[in-house]
Amino acid sequence: MKGHVRLDGVSKVYRRLARRGRLQSLKGALLHGDLVRGLKASEGFVAVDHVDLDVAPGEAVALIGPNGSGKSTLLKLISGILKPTRGTVDVDGRVTALIELGAGFHPEITGRENVLINGMLLGLTRPEVEAKLDEIVRFADIGEFIDQPVKTYSSGMFVRLGFAVSVAADPDILLIDEVLAVGDAAFTRRSLDQIARMRREGVTLIIVSHDLDLVAHLADRAVYLRHGRVIAKGLADTTAARYRSDVAGDEAADRSAAASSVRVVEEGTRWGTGDVEILDVGFSSCGVPMRVVPSGTDCTVHIAYKVNHPVSDFGFGLAWHKPDGTVVGGHNTFLDGLVPGRLGERGEVRCHYPALDLAPGDYVLDVAIHAREGLAYDYWCQAARLRVTSAVEWPGVWAPEHRWESDGSVFFEADTGSSRG
Amino acid sequence: MDIFRVLWRHRALVVVLVRKELAARYRASLLGYFWSLLNPLMLLAVYAVVFTTVFRPRMAGAQPYALFLFAGLLPWLFFSGALLDAAITLVDNGPLLAKVVCPAEIFPAVTVLSHLVHHVLALPVLLVALAGCAMAGWHPFPWTIVLLPLALIPWILTAGGLALGISALAVHFRDIRDLVANLLNLLFFGTPIIYTLNGIHVGWLWHMLRLNPMTSLIRVYRSLAFTGHIAGPLEWAIAMATGVIVWLAGAWLFGRLRDTLVEAV
The missing domain is CATH 2.70.50.60 (abc- transporter (atp binding component) like domain)
Structure with a gap:
């Protein structure tokens, strides 16, 4: 089904960039098409360690964790930019990865030409990009500048155009790596609106963010990574709370070595x-x-x-x-x-x-x-x-006491008085 | 074959990227595409002056020498330019490779094709010069030049295969660019470009030059574009075989290294 993402035992090992052993590893690459096979443990760096993940179409999942926990690498593995060292990545449908907005823009050529190239890189055909150009220019709000070389753009115009092209590609799966933090407040709000619209249309969303409030707002589920391993996964705000607690625990541990470390009583809950x-x-x-x-x-x-x-x-x-x-x-x-006093x-x-x-x-x-x-x-x-x-099956979650009134122009046949039945 | 398929699927993108490459090169220049014409024209003018007034080489089958040299230099400039740029193309396009999902093989292909476009844009200069010489009665016009696209096939395949291999290796070893530049210099003199193979009378040297597959490529090209006859079937066979073998080797190397490229750029 379009929009389905499945990771099965995915690991990514980076070769440490040491001069020694380079020829050796190149030989490995030529013989086996693999740079890390036969690498000693000390020569490799495990960025993602045996991660399983199943994201249903239309679901929104956040990857959270400290810097260097493998979130971005995981996102690149899903996008297909990187290939896993072990395990399989199954992605169904068109993927757009927002990893760096406007990453592919060439400064010397115009916005219009850059949009064309970027759109085609994202898998659109030339007529498709041309048909969407007006929409892109409107979203990016750059007007006449579309025919100017990109090097004359302000950084705001640059990221707006980058975002506009990426989302115009009609992805089934949208991958976002912390890029919403780059623009001003108006840009962030507009891009969040756009993402919300895409979610309603059933686009699968996978985001990497340090903004846990944003994570709880955007995502249904979250995966908490540390040292490339999945520490916890579950509901977005619960998982975010777990991560917050760990961060606070780390800071406390930094302040005093005597502080006891966080332990897990029951996995995930x-x-x-x-x-x-x-x-x-x-x-x-x-x-x-x-x-x-x-x-x-x-x-x-x-x-x-x-x-x-x-x-x-x-x-x-x-x-x-x-x-x-x-x-x-x-x-x-x-x-x-309430200020803590004595417990x-x-x-x-x-x-x-x-x-x-x-x-x-x-x-x-x-x-x-x-x-x-x-x-x-x-x-x-x-x-x-x-x-x-309750006697009445009120929908939703809120059932406050309430009463209907009128200025005398509306009459109801029977007034039962209390709304709560 | 895989690489051919990928390139064919992305042909529209390749075309757009070649146009970008050309547009970016001449952006903010007054003469724009005319530089593709002017550069070889200047070259030809300098050779014409130097080799008619300063040196007067007397090599059989290479008269007028300036024209002979120009006809040999054009494909070589295409070849060496493409390979030198191939050594940096993946590094230059690193942001695209690492941040946007795109097949890496399109970049060496774009490099070769944009140099091919420069080459084609320079051909009118050669045609005009040939026509001028024919009218002056110095050298009969080589009508075989209409077959030139055939002679370009082994050039494109050879340059393409080498560009694939060089671009992938250069990501891992930045020394490749310097190595390629030096090897190209060596190969330039080791290929009968500024002289003819028949003008060599030292036995071992002749054999060495004969073993250089680029000799066939240049002879196939120049016989059509300058001499005015079609090179023998053996010469064509060697040229085509060189193109196919080099392409396959380059494609194989690139395929082996493809998955390692993104991490290294």
């Missing part, structure tokens, strides 16, 4: 340093423990914890999801302006909702105890599940 541990998460309504709560009634989330190593920087956080991953909402004690050795924290205005259905709760910068002591995804009931 629970991690943290373990300094503070979540014992149990439960719900109550009007003081009575419950697993099912009627919409709009009083509800309290109970978080029982235990301190293993005393910490002074602590906060509690909650994130509500639908079981399909849709984010409903979230809050933590830092955002609510008793063992106890319970409660978050109270006077009226839980959720639409009927099942909800999943992620619970975390973490430091201000994001270092997780215990981050527990899907720690608890709550069913909300």
Whole structure:
């Protein structure tokens, strides 16, 4: 099916660029068509290590991780620019890779000619590019400059034209490597709009970004890479939270060697340093423990914890999801302006909702105890599940108390009074 | 054969890139494409002056010498220019290779083809000079020149094969460009371009020149473009075989190195 991306045990080994052994490796290349075969471990650098990935058509997946974790290499492997050392890459459909905007532009020739060459490199025919030229010029917003040599362009015009050509190629799969950060705010917004439009049309999206908010906004799923290996994959915001926690953990470890490192309790769903541990998460309504709560009634989330190593920087956080991953909402004690004081050795924290205005259905709760910068002591995804009931099957996730009114010109046959049935 | 298929599939792109190559070269120059005509014209003028007033070589079958030299130099300039540019084409187009998905073989092909275009643009100068000499009665007009496209086939194949191999190797070893430049200098004097093979009377030297496959290529070309007869079938066979073998070798080398190119540019 068009737009399907499948990676099976993909590894990429780079030859370290040492002068010694170059002739040797060239001989290898000529004999086996392979530069890294027979390379000693010390001579190769493993950029991507045995990665499996399956991206369904129309899905949006983010690759996140620190610099040098292999994200960009993975993207280049998917695009076909690089060939994997081991494993297979199956890509179905036309791929456009936004790795560097305007990378192929020749400075001496006009924007129009560059658009033609770039469009054809991306797989369009000459008449196709010519038919799309107006659209490209309009999106890039460069007007008369299209007939000027590209060297006279401002850097903004350059990247806008580069983006416009790339997305005009009607890809089935769009690969984006951190390129949206290059332009001004207006450009970023316009390109995000364009990407959103392409997503609605069913284009598969794979992005590499350090902007975790953007990742959570654009992607359904995220893959967290480190040293070329997949550390975690799952829902975009959960995986991003995991990465944030690790980054904060690394920084803490840099500051004090004594700090305990992040450990993973349960692959993909629970991690943290373990300094503070979540014992149990439960719900109550009007003081009575419950697993099912009627919409709009009083509800309290109970978080029982235990301190293993005393910490002074602590906060509690909650994130509500639908079981399909849709984010409903979230809050933590830092955002609510609560300054950490003392954390008793063992106890319970409660978050109270006077009226839980959720639409009927099942909800999943992620619970975390973490430091201000994001270092997780215990981050527990899907720690608890709550069913909300209602007499009316309100759609969506929000079912607030409400009332219909009119200036007297509209009458309804029967006024049932309360909207909540 | 794979490379032929890739090039054929991307023929429209190759054409556009050749046009870009030519346009970029003459961009911001007043005379533009006229330089393709002017450069060989200047060359011919200098030779004409030097070899009619300063030196007067008396080689049989090479009179008028300036015209003889010019007819031999034209294909050689195509050949050497293409190979020198091939050594840098992949590095120059590195951003395209590394940031945009595109088949690497189109770049050496574009290099060879744009030099071929320069060559074709220089041919009118040769034609006019030949016509002038014929009218002055110095040298009969070689009507065989209409067959010149045939003689260009082994040249294109040889230059193409070498360009493929050189471009791929040059990505890994930047010394290749200097090596190629020196080898071309050597080959220039080792091929009967500024002299005729029959003018060599030293036995071992004659045999060495005869073993140089470029000798056949130049003789096939020059017999059509200057002498006015068609070279013998053996000469043609050697020229064509050289073209095919060099192309296959270059394509094989390029195919072997293709997957390593992006990492190295």
